[in-house]
Amino acid sequence: MRRNAECSEFTVVLRNEQMKKLFCLFGVLSHKRNATSVEASLIALTFVCLPLFEAPKNLLSIFFVLVWISQSVRRRSLGEPCPFNAPILGLALILWIAPFFSSYSDPINVLNSAPRWTILAIFVMLVARLNYTRTQLWIVFSALMFGGVVAVVESFWVWHINGKPYPEFRSVGHVNHSSMYSLIPLAVGIAALYMRERWLCALGAIAILSTMAFLPPTRSIVGGIAIISVLSVGISIVAVSKWSWRGLFVSTACGAFVVMVALLTPPAEDFRTEFVALVTGDNVFSGRDKILNSALAVWDQHPILGAGWFSFGAATSEEAVRAALEADGVTYDPNLYWHFPHGHNLWTTMLIERGLAGIVFVNILLFLYFKTFLPIAFSREHLDPTDRGAAIAALLVVVGFVVAGLGNTTMMNEHGHAGMAVIAVSYGYLRGREILMHKLR
Numbered sequence: 001m002r003r004n005a006e007c008s009e010f011t012v013v014l015r016n017e018q019m020k021k022l023f024c025l026f027g028v029l030s031h032k033r034n035a036t037s038v039e040a041s042l043i044a045l046t047f048v049c050l051p052l053f054e055a056p057k058n059l060l061s062i063f064f065v066l067v068w069i070s071q072s073v074r075r076r077s078l079g080e081p082c083p084f085n086a087p088i089l090g091l092a093l094i095l096w097i098a099p100f101f102s103s104y105s106d107p108i109n110v111l112n113s114a115p116r117w118t119i120l121a122i123f124v125m126l127v128a129r130l131n132y133t134r135t136q137l138w139i140v141f142s143a144l145m146f147g148g149v150v151a152v153v154e155s156f157w158v159w160h161i162n163g164k165p166y167p168e169f170r171s172v173g174h175v176n177h178s179s180m181y182s183l184i185p186l187a188v189g190i191a192a193l194y195m196r197e198r199w200l201c202a203l204g205a206i207a208i209l210s211t212m213a214f215l216p217p218t219r220s221i222v223g224g225i226a227i228i229s230v231l232s233v234g235i236s237i238v239a240v241s242k243w244s245w246r247g248l249f250v251s252t253a254c255g256a257f258v259v260m261v262a263l264l265t266p267p268a269e270d271f272r273t274e275f276v277a278l279v280t281g282d283n284v285f286s287g288r289d290k291i292l293n294s295a296l297a298v299w300d301q302h303p304i305l306g307a308g309w310f311s312f313g314a315a316t317s318e319e320a321v322r323a324a325l326e327a328d329g330v331t332y333d334p335n336l337y338w339h340f341p342h343g344h345n346l347w348t349t350m351l352i353e354r355g356l357a358g359i360v361f362v363n364i365l366l367f368l369y370f371k372t373f374l375p376i377a378f379s380r381e382h383l384d385p386t387d388r389g390a391a392i393a394a395l396l397v398v399v400g401f402v403v404a405g406l407g408n409t410t411m412m413n414e415h416g417h418a419g420m421a422v423i424a425v426s427y428g429y430l431r432g433r434e435i436l437m438h439k440l441r
Contacts, residue, residue: 031077031079031080032077032079032080032131032432033071033072033075033077033079033080033130034130034131034132034133034432035130035131035132035133035428036067036071038067038071039064039067039068039071039130040132040136040139040140041139042060042064042067043064043140043143043421044140044143045060045143046060046061046064046421047140047143047144047147047421048144048146048147048150049147049171050144050147050181050414050417050418051147051148051150051169051170051171051181051418052147052151052169052170052171053170053171054170054171057414057417058119061119061120061123061417062119064126065122065123065126068130078129079126079131080129080131081129082128082424082427082428082431083368083372084124084125084365084368084369084423084424084427085125085129087361087368088121088124088125088365089121089125090357091117091121091358091361091362092114092121092122094306094354094355094357094358094361095110095113095114095117095308095309095354096110096114096118097305098302098305098306098307098309098354098355099113099114099308101302101305102302102306102307102308102311103301103315104307104308104311104315105308108307108309108314112310113308113309113310113311114309116309117309117412120416120420123421124417124420124421124424125424127425128423128427128428129428130428131428131429131431131432132429132432133429133432134386134429136429137390137429138195138200140425141188141192141200141393141422141425142200142203144184144188144418144422145185145189145192145203145206146203147185148181148182148184148185149185149207151169151170151171151172151178152167152169152182152210152211152213152214154169154170155168155169155178155214156217158170159217166217166218166219167214172413172414175218175220176218176220176222176223177408177413177414177415178214178218179214179215179218179220179223180223180226180400180404180415181414181415181418182210182214182215182223183211183223183226183227183230183404184397184400184415184418184419184422185207185210185211186207186208186211186227186231187230187234187392187393187396187397187400187422188204188207188393188422189203189205189206189207189208189211190208190230190231190234190392190396191204191234191390191392192204194388194389194392195385195386195389196385197386211227212227215227222407222408223404225403225407226404229399229400229403230399230400230403233395233396234392234396237377237378237388288345288348290336290337290338291316291338291339291340291345291348292343292345292348293336293338294316294321294338294339295312295348295351297316297324297337298315298324298352299351299352299355301324302315302352303355303356304355304356305358306350306351306353306354306355306357307352307353308353309353309354310353311352312340312342312349312353313339313340313341313342315352315353316339316340316352317339318332318337318339321337343409344409345405345406345408345409346362346401346402346406346408346409346411347362347405349409362411366402369394369398369423370395370398372394372427372436373391373392373395373398373423373426376388376391376435377391377392377395383435384433387430387433390426390430391426391430393422393426394422394423394426394427397423398423400419
């Protein structure tokens with residue numbers, strides 16, 4: 001009887017081991033996996049190309065996914081889970097479902113809307129499952145800053161040649177979204193100063209200056225407010241981590257002062273004129289309140305999943321808003337409603353294009369970002385400079401997402417791709433360092 005019991009126990013253990021090997025073979029089991037040099041290089045090259053070249057950055061993103069799959073099968077590991085991936089996956093899945101229930105499914109079908117952001121989402125989710133060494137983190141961050149600086153220089157050169165009213169990044173293709181992208185190199189540049197490596201600090205300073213130089217000709221009020229916020233939070237981390245409220249006030253004032261000095265330079269004259277006109281005029285919100293009115297008039301037509309990505313312009317057009325108001329017995333007043341291709345606000349755009357589900361997912365994602373990185377960045381414990389710098393980079397990107405998101409649509413396109421990937425790399429690095437495993441003061 002005893003021998004039979006031992007044999008049965010041995011059989012169970014053997015079967016369990018066989019199942020583990022089978023699961024590992026197909027990549028079902030997830031465990032620690034460090035990024036290979038090829039994967040880290042592809043992430044770095046993607047960062048360089050993001051603001052510069054449309055096709056190469058898409059091809060590099062897809063190539064990274066293929067390499068990641070190949071390495072995962074070879075190493076029998078999908079990497080470690082990341083709490084950010086669930087809401088990101090939710091935001092991507094909405095894009096594949098919403099068009100089937102949308103009134104705008106003909107012009108806004110699945111194939112011409114969902115794949116673009118889905119590639120972004122998959123790239124970010126897979127990046128977040130890997131752990132990164134300190135050298136890999138430095139290389140990836142350096143690549144992002146380098147790409148951002150080159151994008152600013154090239155935008156000025158092209159702007160001078162073609163005579164357009166604003167400079168813009170080649171891949172991004174729009175001045176406001178280019179301004180949103182410039183916040184990402186700014187965030188990483190500030191974080192680089194905390195890492196204390198001289199060459200990295202030098203590159204960080206150049207990245208910060210490039211963002212400051214790009215702001216005046218864009219005349220972006222939203223960009224200016226976001227830059228002040230990112231600078232203030234970045235500088236304040238030293239003061240808060242040492243419990244100096246006086247230092248907090250001084251550092252915040254310093255952040256605002258740096259931006260004000262940049263805006264007082266001669267190239268910023270047009271920016272100052274536009275800012276004064278905005279503040280002293282009747283249109284303080286630059287029509288964003290009227291865009292929101294248009295969205296609120298029609299959002300209940302697709303309340304849960306939205307009308308689909310890229311549908312904002314069609315869903316909130318004058319014709320659509322008039323029809324919705326007439327159905328409710330309300331007269332259309334052109335002074336109360338404006339119509340644009342996107343909501344000029346993260347949540348307004350989400351409400352129309354991804355519905356209440358999108359609002360919930362993006363708010364959960366932002367909450368998780370802050371919950372994860374804010375305690376590390378502001379911790380009073382003695383942390384390795386690179387460890388704190390990684391958390392600061394992620395936190396400042398989120399600050400940019402939220403503040404700029406109040407006046408423009410963030411977390412989309414190239415700036416969303418770059419920002420969310422920076423956060424994913426920072427998380428993978430801190431997880432590998434086990435900084436996320438214990439509570440910080």
